[in-house]
Amino acid sequence: MKNRIYTLLIFLILITLYGCGEITTVDDGTVVIYPTPTPTPTYTFEPTSTPIPTSTSIPIDSNNGVKIIGKITYDRVHVKSSGTGLNYNNITRDSARGVTVKLVKNSCTSNDILKTTSTNDSGDYQFLNLTPTQNVRICVYAKLEKRGIGGYDVEVVDNTNNSAIYTMQSSLFNIGEDSTRRNLNASSGWGGYGYNRARTSAPFAILDSIYTAIKKVKTADSSAIFPKLKVNWSVRNVPSGGGSESELRDGFILTSHYNGDGNLYILGDENSDTDEFDNHIIIHEWGHYFEDKFSRSDSIGGSHGEGDKLDIRVAFGEGWGNAWSAIATDNPIYFDTQGFMQSDGFSMNIESGNSAVKGYFSEDSIQNILYDLYDSHNDGADRLSLGFKPIYNTLVGFQKNTKAFTSIFTFITGLQEENISEKDKINDILSSENIRPIVDIYGSSQANLYTSSTSDICTTGENGTFNKLNNHKYIKFTIDSSRNYIISVVQNNGSMSDPDFGVYKTSPFKHLGDSDNTTYKIESARYSLDSGDYLLDISDYNGQTYACFDININ
C-alpha cells in the first residue's frame, strides 16, 4: 500500500512539474475547459473617444416584461483618404448587421441557451419576457444565419485553431426585475503601435462586408438562397505557402482567395498583409463564391496583374471580381492595405482608371466595362445605367448555361439578347476598351481561340505562361456515337513541348477531366464520351514560345 502511495506521489509531482502553466491552446487540438462561473458586478467599458451609442431603434414596450435590449457594433478601421494604408485615427463603431446573438447560462460553451436572436440592420437585438436568472451572459457569434427563402449561412472561423467560430462575450451578470440596455462592441485590438489585444472586430468586419454583398444580390433577387460559406481568417494567415490542406490549417494561405469549395480564406498577418478591413477584397473573393454557386466560372486561376494579356476565362473572372466589389459597395475605389503597421498598399479606381492594356483579354477592360454597364454615372462612351439586375440575370442564366468557356464574349452575348434595345450603347462601351461588337459566344471575328479544325493548332508563350492569352486553344468537336475514345495531342513542330488537355461536355456544361502527364511531345488518354458537343482545351505545360499540335479523336 505504501508503495502505491509513493508511486502516485511521484506521478503527481512529475505531472505538476510539466503541467503547470496558463491555459493555452495546444497545437493539435483545442483545450476542453468548463470554467467555474464567477458572477461579476456590472461591467463598465473602457472609455474611448467614440462612446458606444446608448440609443436604440427598438421601441421600449412595457408589455414585454423584463427585457434586455441593445446594439452590437464592431470597430471598423478605415483606409486613409489617399487610399494607401489603414488610418487608426479613423475608427468607427459600425453596426454588426444580421449576426447571431444568444443569451446563455454561465458560458458561451453552455448548452443552456435561454434566447437566440439576430441583430437587425441597425445592429439592434432584443431579448423579451425574461425571468430573473443568475449567471447569464450574452454571446455574439461571427455568424449570419437565416433559413428559408432568401436565406444564408455564413460563419467566420479560425482555420489555425480547428475552425473555432469567433465569438464575443459579455461579462457574467444576473437578470433581475429591471430591464437593461446592454451594448456590446468588438474592439480592433489596436494599441497604438501594434495589435496588443484580441482583434475581436476583424471577423465581424469581414462578416459585414459579406452582408453588404448578400444585400446587393437580393436587390436583384430577393428570394436568392445562399449556400453555406465558411470564411477562414486568423492572425496567423500569411501570404506564403502552396495551398495544401495542411498548409491552410497552419495559416499558409498564400493570398486571400476562394477555394472553389465553399471556403474563403482571408489574410490576417499584421505588418505584412491584413485584409479584414479591405472590404473590396472580401467582396471580390466573395464574387468568386457567387460565380461558383449562382453562375459559372471556367477560370483556370493563376497570377494576374496590370498589363497582363490573360486567358479570356481568367480575364472575365478577375474583372468580374473587381467590378463586383465596386458594384456591391457603390464605391469604385478598390484598396488593399499592406505593409508595416498596415500603413502601405495601393488603390485603384474601377470607374475612371485607365486600362494598362485594352481588350477582351484584359482584366482592367472587363472591370471597366462591367462597372460602366451598372453605374448611373455617364461618362465618355458610357451612356448606360443598367443597374445590377440585368447583370445578375445574365450571370445566373445565359452565362451559367453557355456552351463556350465563360468570358466577356459569352456574357455580352447573353446581356445583349436580353437587352436588345441597349445593344448600341453596350457596343460603345466595348469599343472604348478596344473590343469590337461581339457576334457570338466564341468571339468570332476578333479572337482566334476556338476552332473546329484538329490539325496544326498552335499555342504561344509570348504573353507569358500558364494562364495568359493564347497559352490555351479550344477545339470544338462533336461525338455522334457513345463509346470510348482515345484523344491524342501531338506536337508537329518539334518535341520540346509537354502538351496537356482538358475535356468538357458543353450541354449541360461539364468538365470531364484533365490529361496532364509529364511527357514530351505527346499527351494521350481514353475517355468515355456520349453523343453531343464538346470542347477540348489544349496547352503546353513547358510554355514554348510557339508549339503546334495535331489532335486525334478516335
Place this chain on the structure above:
Amino acid sequence: MRKKLILNAIIMVGLTGNILADSNSTVDNNRTVKGTTIGKYQKPGAPIDITYRSTRVKLNEPSDINISFSTPLKSGEMDVDINIDKDLKVIGEAYNKITYSLSPNQKEYNLNLRVSSSKNGLYYIRLLTKINGVNGIKTRAFAVPVYIGNGKLQKKSHQLVMKALGGENLSISKAEESVEVIK
C-alpha cells in the same frame, strides 16, 4: 516491490523527460523549405511572383534564405521593403529596402540573406514589393518562413479557444460593454 517502484519512477521520468524535451527540442536534420507563387492564384496587385528557399536550422545556426522575384515588366523599378522578425538576427549586411531596375534581359531578381536565432520558433521575413504602373503604384506582400529549432510559431493568441457542449469549437474574446437600466 522496491524495484518496481524504482522502475515506475524511471519510466515516468523518462516519459516526462521526453515531453519536456519536445518543447525545447532541436532539429537534428537540416531541411530545405521551398515555395513559389508562380502559377498560383493571386488577388489583384503588383505583377510580381516570388520563389524562395530557406533551411531549417538549429538554435544559433545560420539559415540561408534565397529569394527570387520575377515580373513580366521590362522597365521601371521594383522596390522591396524588408521586415524581419525581431528575434531573427541578420548575419552580414542588413537591408530594410532594396530597389531593382527592371530590364528586358533579366528574368529574376535575387535577394539572399543569412539569419539565425537563439530562440526556437517559426519566424518570417516579410516583404512588400512595389511597382509603378499605368494607374500608379501597385504592391504585393509576401512572407518567407524561417524555421529555427522546433520551428513552432511563438505568437500568443489573445483569444480563448473552447469547446462548446454542442461540439463546436469557439474562439472567444471579451466585448467592450455599456450597461444602462431602462426606466
